[in-house]
Amino acid sequence: MTISGSITADALTKDSTFVQYTERNSGNMGEMDVSGGSSFSLGEDQRAVQDLVRRVATERVAKRASEIDRTAEYPQDMFDLLRELGLLTLPFPPEFGGSNSLLSSCVAIEELGRVCYNTAYLLLVQWTPIGGILAGGTEEQKQRLLPGLANGTLRAGFSLTEPQSGSDVSGIRTRAKRDGSGYRLSGNKIWCTNAAVSDFILVAARSGEEERGAINFFIVDRGMKGFEIGRKEDKLGARGVPSSALFFDNVYIPPENMLGREGEGFKNVMEALNASRPLIAARGVGLAQGAMDLAAEFVSNRQAFGQSVSDFQGVRWMLADMAIGVDAARLLTYRAAAMIDAGAKGPEMARAAAVAKCFASDTAMKVATDAVQLFGAAGISNEYPINRYFRDAKVLQIIEGTNQIQRNIIARTMLGSTKRKV
Ligand SMILES: Cc1cc2nc3c(=O)[nH]c(=O)nc-3n(C[C@H](O)[C@H](O)[C@H](O)COP(=O)(O)OP(=O)(O)OC[C@H]3O[C@@H](n4cnc5c(N)ncnc54)[C@H](O)[C@@H]3O)c2cc1C
Secondary structure, three states, X not given: XXXXXXXXOOXXXXXXXXXXOOOOOOOOHHHOOOOOOOOEOOOHHHHHHHHHHHHHHHHHHHHHHHHHHHHOOOOHHHHHHHHXXXXXXXXXXXXXXXXXXXXXXXXXXXXXXXXXXXXXXXXXXXXXXXXXXXXXXXXXXXXXXXXXXXXXXXXXXXXXXXXXXXXXXXXXXXXXXXXXXXXXXXXXXXXXXXXXXXXXXXXXXXXXXXXXXXXXXXXXXOOOOOEEEEEEOOOOOOOOOOEEEEEEXXXXXXXXXXXXXXXXXXXXXXXXXXXXXXXXXXXXXXXXHHHHXXXXXXXXXOEEOOEEHHHOHHHHHHHHHHHHHHHHHHHHHHHHHHHHHOOOOHHHHHHHHHHHHXXXXXXXXXXXXXXXXXXXXXXXXXXXXXXXXXXXXXXXXXXXXXXXXXXXXHHHHXXXXXXXXX
């Protein structure tokens, strides 16, 4: 089956009227406006993306989802499909062929996530490095890396986590020592998603002369001498996109591969991460919607005590609660994406992004858990797809900052920092 036509240039052009977000003064966190101006909806362009991706997801992606999960093999065919459709370009600025719309990007991820978490993940990993490069990269780095990420000729990873430090980013030990005008990188990383297929990876390391040094990001190209990628993790969920350990043994990093000025890289990249949290939230929304749809279909076709299971009030209320959660998660996610598209930054954005990520992934976990329950024993059997949703949902509560860390971010905007580290 062929998909007639890829996304048109018009559909990829950001509709600036879809959001009327008014930036308000957020100086006092107690009175922070996190309404996002309260007015946003999907515009014509987002609807075009939604229609196309929903059709492709149903016709092409859904039938591959279980196999990708079972074999845990990288779905190159799905990557090629996303590339052919022009979907990789969605969040990029127009000069790199994109629409500069995080809301459109969220819609695409949501639609893929309804049927296949792993295919939605392909978009997400492709997009994770963009914010850091745009925020801290030189013009030369942007020209070298962004067009390839947008057209799919380059793939990348983003590496912060180390064996002794995940949530506590300040605990990283990978070190970048000055060597002439460049650096020498030494240390280990774990859980770098996409590393096995990446052309380059943004790697966090400590640099500078002081004992601990500031955290900066370095562009590590595949094949650099002393750089090795370890075996891939055997995972509970998110199985189709590999996560691997990385090893750096005195790897020479030329000056043109330092991302941002020394001492500034970390702040830039962490700010950029605010922009990728709505994408994780969108994957939660899609997953929850998909699990709910499957549960509704199953109980409608299943009989017990001489009636359809969907006629028991207790079951109907479970489904209604799922729908309430999915609706709320979607609105929070679209709000956060619309705020990013309108240029929101700082604590206000950090809070809205954390709220969306936390609520949408907690909703995905709850909906998937209840959906497995409604399937009964069939929910435990690998003959049915629902347990895949359950396993993938758990990943969402952990990645890009666990949901405890999201709650810490939210509480900080309300109460300020604690004296003790949280
Ligand atoms: C599928 C997958 C893909 C990943 N991909 C990447 C990637 O591409 N790049 C990358 O760099 N990393 C990646 N990670 C790693 C991920 O970002 C970390 O696992 C995550 O940040 C949590 O770190 P940790 O596992 O070390 O848990 P820890 O930080 O050790 O936390 C353990 C527990 O303590 C809780 N906790 C910790 N600190 C606090 C606190 N202050 N307050 C309350 N609770 C707290 C945590 O929430 C958690 O429940 C990936 C992980 C997974 C599972």
